[in-house]
Amino acid sequence: MITEVEAIFRRWKESSDPTKARPWPFRPQPRHDELLSSWFLRAAQGLELKPYTLAHMTWQSTPPVLTRDIDNLADPRVVGGMAAKTDTPIDRAWGTTLAAFDGSLVESYVPGGRNAWVLQLGVWHRIRNLAGLQFCPACLAETAYFKRAWRIGFVTCCAVHGVKLLDRCGECGGTVEPHRSLAICSCSRCGADLREGARVRAGRRVVKLQAHASAILARGWGYLGENIFSWSHLYFETLRIIAKALAHGPRSEALRRVVARRYGGDPSPFPWSSGRSLEHFSVHDRYRLVDLVAPLLKEWPTRLVEACREARMWRSWIIHDDPCPPYALASIVNEHLSLGSYKPSEVEIRAALAYLDRIGGPISKAKLVRLIGDCEAVDAIMQVEANNRL
Known part of the structure; x- marks a missing residue:
């Protein structure tokens, strides 16, 4: 993808059309961990143009660029154009997209698709139906831009200010849609200042895990614990499997109650209206979920195993829908949380035969199996006993 961006960047810079080749008079550089959409909105604000007007003048695309989730889509044409218009290095421009998490947050990122831990916006035309863009009111007050980290599901608080993130306007409850707002820090529906949102202190263990x-x-x-993840996406896959075990499934409520009783937290059920996707949860629900996951990761894997055993959460309930879970988790689950089929030992089989002999009557395999269970050793020992009697 980066090579495509670079090729488009070169075509823009070398174009004979002066409207493409000439950079914008205002050329802001991306700030630390800034989103592509936020970077573009700051450019439009500096150029004193409406975002839709600037997008149409620059790309003239159908459908319009801003009707899509450009951070998730990571369109090389948009990224390359932004780099060319602002004289920004290719790598730095690409780093504003969520697709730059390829190989780190997920093994293989799907631009424009659903990716684990990447929050969805639910874009329908120009309206966002899901609250997938979070923000810290204190950060907006200081820097006035949106960060990439605020689109990651396990990020539910601000590491700088130690407060919980918000994902809706505190006045009208509307989703955050800065591309439709009069200013980047205002609500697109009621005009309220997002920087005035509630600043609620986040719990220590959530901040530490994040x-x-x-x-x-x-x-x-x-x-x-002692498990080393050579590729970070395996750690995040492990984290997500544990979170899903707590959020959904017939045994999830029992597991939540065990964790809450032992370590604290809110065991309330999660809304089914959100479906089974953690990326559709509100920031409030994901904060509760992370708060339940955090204590299970301490003293790894002892706490997880003990809590699952008490809740009777066995292997099939934890990784049943994952065809290839990370080895660090699969090995623990297979060893400690697999019921497996019981096979009687040779000593137990001979003891059962002796019992049948004492109570009298003919000894048969059917009687022995009803008493102790079946396995390959039963036939062999029965044959030896029959030969001995003969």
Whole structure:
């Protein structure tokens, strides 16, 4: 994808059309961890143009660029055009997209599709039906731009200010749609200032887990207990499987209650209207979920195994729908949370035969199987006993 962006960048810079080749008079550079959409909106604001007007003048696409989730779509034409118009290096421009998480957050990113831990906006024409863009009111007050981290599902609080993130306007409850707002920090529906949103202190263990996960995402590898994840996406897949076990399924309520009783947290059920996708949860529900996951990752894997056993959450309930779970989790689940089929030992089989002999009557395999169960050793021992009697 980066090579496509670079090719488009070159075509824009070398175009004979001066409207394409000439950079914008206002050329903002992406800020730390800034989203592509936020970067574009700052450029439109600096050029004193409406976002839709600037997008049409630059790309003239149908459907219009801003009717889609450009952060998730990561269209090389848009990224390349932004790089050319602002004289920004290709790698830095590409780093504003969510697709730049390819190989780190997920094994293989699907531009424009559904990706694990990437929040969905539910775009329908120009309306966003899902609250997939989060924000920290304190950060907006200081820097006035939206961060890529605010589109990640396990990120539910601000690491800088230690407060819970918001995903809706505090006045009207509307989703955050800065491309339709008069200003980047205002609500598109009621005009309220998002910077005035409630600042609620986040719990310590949620902040700590998020900081650990964010560090793993940044360096591309991580650890959980004594398990080393050479590729960070395996850690995030493990994290998501545990979160799903707590959120959905017939045994999830029992597991939540066990965790809440042992370590605290809110075991309330999660709304089924959100479906089974964690990426559709509100920030409030995901915060509750992360708060339940956090204690299970401590003393790995002892706490997870003990809680699952008490809740009778066995292997089939944890990784039943995952064809290839990370080995670090699968090995633990297979060893400690697999019921398996019981096979009687040779000593137990001979003891059962002796019991049948004492109570009298003919000894048959059917009687022995009803008493102790069946296995390959039963036939062999029955044959030996029959030969001995003969």
